[in-house]
Amino acid sequence: MRAWLYALVLVTACKKQEAAAPPPDNDTAKPMPAAEVKRGQDACTSYVTRVCACTAEPAKQACGLAKALPEAIETALQVANNPETRKLDALQAQDLVRKTVKECIEQTAKLPSLGCE
Numbered sequence: 001m002r003a004w005l006y007a008l009v010l011v012t013a014c015k016k017q018e019a020a021a022p023p024p025d026n027d028t029a030k031p032m033p034a035a036e037v038k039r040g041q042d043a044c045t046s047y048v049t050r051v052c053a054c055t056a057e058p059a060k061q062a063c064g065l066a067k068a069l070p071e072a073i074e075t076a077l078q079v080a081n082n083p084e085t086r087k088l089d090a091l092q093a094q095d096l097v098r099k100t101v102k103e104c105i106e107q108t109a110k111l112p113s114l115g116c117e
Contacts, residue, residue: 028083028087029085029090029091039101040097040098040100040101040104041070041073043105043108044104045070046104047066047069047105048063048066048067048069048070050111051063051066051111053116054111054114054115054116054117056114056115056116058114058115062107066107069100069103069104072096072100073097073100076093077093077097079093080094
């Protein structure tokens, strides 16, 4: 009787583990939401426009570097959205997009300290 009860407990436990198994990992990452991409592109374009329009010397130096930010976003989005890109690489490209947008926003907030409006 004990052996039968023990076997029943083991079978039940195994079935619960099978039910709790995570769904299979597919090979593609979900694309970034279009609204998030648009906001990020707008934030970086706005930063480039503002920093390059500023006549303060530190802003003139930052202008050249700032022009690469929208291009970095576009390149990362191309990698992330390519169906041949592995999931991990696509997720890392999406992370790069978000970090670049963060940089644009932070640099925009610093413009007044450079003497820009």
